[in-house]
Amino acid sequence: MAEYKVPLEDMNFLLFDVFKADQMWQRLPKLAEQVDKDTAQAILQECAKIAEQEIDPIAREGDETGVSYNNGQVTTAPGYKEAFATYAEGGWTALGGDVEYGGMGMPKMLTALHEEMLCSADISFALYPSLTAGAALSLAKHGSEELKERYLTKMYSGEWAASMCLTEAHAGSDLGIIRTKAVLQDDGSYEITGNKIFITGGEHDLTDNIVHLVLAKLPDAPKGPRGISLFLVPKIQVNDDESLGDGNNVSCGSIEHKMGIHASATCVMNFDGAKGYLIGELNKGLACMFTMMNFERIGVGIQGLGAAVRSYQNALEYAKDRGQGRALSGAKNPEQTTDSIMVHGDVRRMLLNMKALNEGSRALSSYIAMQLDYATYGEGDIQKQGDTLSALLTPIAKAFFTDLGFENTVTGQQVFGGHGYIREWGQEQLVRDARITQIYEGTNGIQAMDLLMRKVIGSKGAMYHVFKEEVLSFIEENRQNDHLAEFISPLSDSLTDLTTITQELLEKSTVDVEEIGAAANDYLHVFGYTAMAFVWAKMAQVSLASEEIDHDFYQSKILTARYYFARLLPRRLSLLASIRSGSQPLFAIDDNLF
Template identity: 45%
Template sequence: MPDYKAPLRDMRFAMYEVLDFENHYQALPGAADTSRELLDAVLEEAAKFAEQVVSPIDATGDREGCQWNEGAVTAPAAFRAAFDQFVESGWPALAQDPAWGGQGLPASQGAAFYEMLASASHAWSMYPSLTWGAIKTITAHAPEDLQQRYLPKLVSGRWSGTMCLTEAHCGSDLGLLRTRASDNGDGSYNISGSKIFISSGDHDMVDNIVHVVLARLPDAPEGVKGISLFLVPKLWVDEDGNCGEPNGVSCGSIEHKMGIHGNSTCVMNFDAARGYLISAPHKGMSAMFTFINESRLGVAQQAHGHIEASFQGALAYARERLQMRAPVRVLPDQPADPIIVHPDVRRMLLTQKAFAEGGRLLNYYCAKLVDIAHGSDDAESVQRAETELALLTPIAKGFITEAAMEATTLGVQVLGGHGYISEWGMEQRYRDARITAIYEGTNGIQALDLLGRKIVASGGAIMQPFFAHIDTFCRDDHGAAVAPLVTRLEAALALWRTLTSEVQAGAMQDPDTIGAASFDYLMLAGYTTLAYFLARGAAVASAALASGSSETDYYASRLAIANFYFQRILPRTTGLAESMRSGAANVMEVPAELLG
């Protein structure tokens, strides 16, 4: 299993040099004291925890997996020990509200920490990340008394949280869900039903598990307009916040999965389990989207974590593995050269690296927008951040997870036969990354959300704030080294705009246009978005070199990676455009019964 090393230099380049987190924090209410000295100290300690505590248990957790015995779930033993250390060190509270025991750092710092955790062990990192989503949902929607009762233990990590949406018969079509809620007349409700695919649904690492559950009240209208949101603890919690008797919540089984074996994916049964309504009646879906959108950004980070870790493993192997002769010999006194000098191996490594660098910038930019949307006191800034997040969330979730599947496949390929063998850890990266394109809404759903519900529904207006940033960047003079990138970026953005207009027009004639074009559209949007962020990084690097920076090799590599992406990967957009322009007929003209 390759050793994970937190790429602190790359993280700092993204945070401080490209995205200007320091000035961002100075302008963010309550974050002015978040100095670079403090942040660097946090990053250094977080890196140690990820590298020394979490990363070493990833492979053992995969082999051991979670165990179910008569309704009780146990996590891998090493996972429990690491989680205890995580809690004792105060890491769960890093980016949480001090009112509930948090340390008060901005959400974007939590995102940087989560990159390291997800890179070190996707399966382990899911236990705290689901809790953080539950905290945000309870904070945003639950009444004050429930916040006081539940948030301190959740923030501390002594309790964990889950998101309970899916049922066996409905999958992502939540309008069909059947879980029922009945009023007990004392402010509580009885929840009855069964949920599937519940990540971290049951385990033995915390004292209590708090489930955020979608269910229907007796008078609920049909469809998604009849769903309400409830808080349901595994163990009942009294008014003083103490755990009491079991609460009619049980794990019926755990799923046997392709990957993330160390995380418990559960069938959760609610048998007249008591809970509290935390949304307005029948308004649960809008409330749950607090959790869903948080989770979608988290999934983008999980996917990026796999890209980074797979790249590190492939790079280390490629530097050491001697095989075949390069056209120009590197080691003339050896029978073979290191495979890193072979062009096709270099192509694979650079593809991974470009996705890692671009994906990090996109994820951190989204985290910066979350800071503004949740923390700014300027209404215009909040509105702009929310609009950009609405556009970029499906792109980050959908595109980066697709890139992760490609990158982890390349990681296996670089190692050849050794990549297919479990002891090297590369095949686990692919298996674990595969779920990211599926959960929190499959990428087909992300694509429909982006194109149909966001862009077409808004007449393209939702694109304008983010596009304005790209237009401004392209108008500025970044020097001769970056000028060719700007030219290509302008062309890619123009293509994105043109295709948007074409799809909008086509949808007026054929209702299948959006569905047939949406996935290609998502990918084109993702390639162009990453191009923008990589170009920004290249501009920073070019300026640093021009000013005489001593880090010549580092900044030159940023330019080289950007050039590789623009010349080798961004041209994929032209093929996607041709595919979209072929229309919906070639997708829909063959009757379903004739497919075979």
Template identity: 50%
Template sequence: MPTYKAPLRDMRFLLKDVFKAEAALSEVPYYTQNETHTADLADQILDEAARFASNVIQPLNMSGDAEGCTVADGVVKTPAGFKEAYKQYAAAGWTALDGDPEYGGQGVPHVIGNAVSEMMIAANIAWSMYPGLSHGAYTALKAYGDDATKNIYLPKLLAGEWTGTMCLTEPHCGTDLGLLRTKAVDNGDGSFSITGTKIFISAGEHDFTDNIVHLVLARIEGAPAGTKGISLFLVPKFNVNADGSLGERNGVVCASLEHKMGIKANATAVLNFDGAKGFLVGQPQKGMQAMFVMMNGARLGTGMQGLGLGEVAYQNALAYAKDRIQMRHEPRMDPAQPADPIIVHADVRRMLLTAKAYNEAARALTLWLSLSIDIEQHHPDAAKREEAADLVALMTPIAKAFMTDNGFTSTVLAQQVFGGHGYIKEWGMEQFVRDARIGQIYEGTNGIQALDLIGRKVLGDGGKKLQKLSGMLQAFIEENEGNEDLAPMLDALGKGAQQLGSLTMVVGQKAMQDQAEANAAAVDYLRYMGHVTYAYLFALMSKAALEGIAAGNDKDGFYKSKLQTAKFYYAKLFPETKALAATIKAGNETLAVDDVVFGIEREVVSA
């Protein structure tokens, strides 16, 4: 059975040596007032979270997958031990960790909260989604709820007494929410009657808590078609009295659970709303805006699923590769054995290092963005908030798509290290692959992330956010000119960043003639920019590692290992950009094929 040990040393390296989180957060009174900005507190929290992850929820990961969730008469049963683990998690205060102290939260920075989240995902992704979805609901309600609503619901969510969900998808619409049909009828008493069917609702029904708070996109009767006519509603499973106590059961029922490839221990519900009582969150017909507040956090959270699963898969593949003996390698590692541990073989190392490099860069991206979210939300200087917000907006689709794509790749490679045993359930590696696959699909498919990046985030503002990023990279390169150890990386990074600029120009100009040109380049463009981002982060990490070595602090070789991983990344993974540059330039020409290629007959009419 797989094991998991939280990568605490790696996290501390990023927080302390690379991003200097305590110094950054000390500019933010929201954190300093409760002294939640300190590295000492972070250390304690991470230690404690690591224990919970490894000892409480990781042992439930395989049994949860085997048992799955069941539903009878609308009542969902989660796998053995899941409910008890959740109670323990809530009782220990983890659900309140980075919540606002005004509502009972502990006010810990998101950069720490997300480091904790990575551990929970790695230990048991299906379990982690129950509190994870609540966190999204908390965020949206906090941003758009009125005071009365916030005062009742936010403390319950932060205490973990209730959980939350996001109800967006319907059978006929996922990406294209403008098509949604769930309707809301104004009851005239401040409430609405919500009727419709929502599918793919993660953690949509369960037995963890007394109540569940559904955030539901619906169209108020008479509202316009399309996304402009959509509003966001709060629909509790049990109606809530003014004092916060539970009233009658509301008209929302779990009709069934989906049978899925993975994340089987999370209840993915079909929810029928039949005149359920709901309350408007935010302004009418501004539901998409509120939803995106929820989605942006969820997208980084989904990206982190790629990281968490990539990490746990890597750890177990590494252990297997050290233990499994098969074939010889010269010089022999252990002549007393009839063969050498497979880790001596170059291709096994290639697979392990690929996962290792993707994990370490993804962790760096996660914590960089999380720290930026802390700045964006709470820094007293508006200019710093805007700068951070721009970075988060630009990087969110990359964090979601690049991290889940690479995470999937990492789980597949880690499975491959096991040979035939990787295909057998008992070893647990195939579960990581199945669990990782969903990250590329939900919260907006990775193709949609790519359209968001190139269309909205890059071309949408005339390249301003991208230019800020390029400026940051350029400044870093110039600052470190003359650093001989970094020079080869900085050279490759500079060329990559420069080519990213020219590719953006090429695609942008073609897209002015034909929008399909941006769409055709989008996925490859996102991967290109993801690699430039990772190259920057590896250079940052290498710089910190070199400083650690120069200061004589590398007795155990940790910093050296960071440098070697960075060199591997530049030599073996970053060159994918060479292929991507070619396919981006190739554009839409070979995609805009005649329909005969697909055997379609169609009638085309201009809008």
């Protein structure tokens, strides 16, 4: 496997040339004091060193060795404890944290790029700090002052980690039927009893304590999702002086043996009358947990992107070096016995697919992160717009990026041919690791329903209208730009198609709701390709206007943008035809005829 190289030039291009993040930060008082361009660039450079020098080297052995389980104790793979200590000592566990409790308060536009680096280096390692960051976000927003003071500082320092305990064996994604029980105690705490499965980082040896965020129900709680509450349950109880006390009644019953992410501990967790503390209000736990879940869903999308970026780097290095056959138009290197496989049209197709989709995903991820920053730090209309757009695009970040991410890891494997299927080259690990991203934190089918049913139809098209107006404004601003016409025209057509199919589905939803379930996955992808066309047009605009347009970087951007619009954006046309075929082809077949 090629050594991972962080694409810093592209990251800086997006932050400061395309989205002008440094100017945005200065306009937001809550960010202006925390970060500027120099600070952001220094952070990216230092994070790149950690990813390349500390995390990347342990990924292969982590996959080969995995985590081990012995009598309730989980031991991480060789090198992980040391790498995590180095990571925590560098302050990276505090990067996006609340400054009042020891966090660095960096914007999501910066932390999203940080997450990509970690995931390209090793998704398994990235999961441990990612779960902690998500739990800290939920605690900071919904927890009592006492809980925040007691737990957040240690979580930001990396001394304690965290997990998210939602899923139960019988419930899956239907959280309304969970059985974990919470009983109020005389001291105001709660006794938590139940079992949770698929708990990432539920037990490990990286930190002194693990803070579990657990969904549970009181005995008299309303049925369904409205009866869920959220509790903080520490692995080891914390004394009044913040020192560690007695163990809590929390144990790891076993670990899962998985297809991929072998170095990430995926645990069955048992809560046997464990002491827990309420976060937020009773029966409002799902809303509190969604703060963390939405953070993690965007993070999972970035996992898909991270694996895809690594796949592209590996495949490109291999393709340039691998000699096989001759170009159809004649030998390109007659002094050699073969040409590199770069001369073959299908290899170039695969590499350009990966390149265009990866760079488009990174740009769209940065755009969504910008909306999250407006939602978090902005005020007035800009805050409302950021809140709407980030909510609308979160399921796209999770599902679209991970579908493309898995596609691109498989494509990279295909470039390697037979060598991609054997362990020696490490490419098959990326395929296995990326596969879970389409499943956890809400399967991609659930994300598609969230987008179409809850966000678009649930708002009667209002949320979609905000996105449409954003893209339409960009189109109108550049309508007379002859240099950009080759991108503006197809973007306009794509937006028109998306708007038309959105209206058609809004109308169909009032007649036959099954039409929505049948269309949801294809609709999400039509939306994703259109949104990606929007950010590719933005990248092309900046590249064409650069004073250094002849520089290889900008030429690569312009040519890759052309490839995206010519070869990838048309994918939406078949998806539109599929949507318009309706639900009848799905439901005409009786169950017993399958």
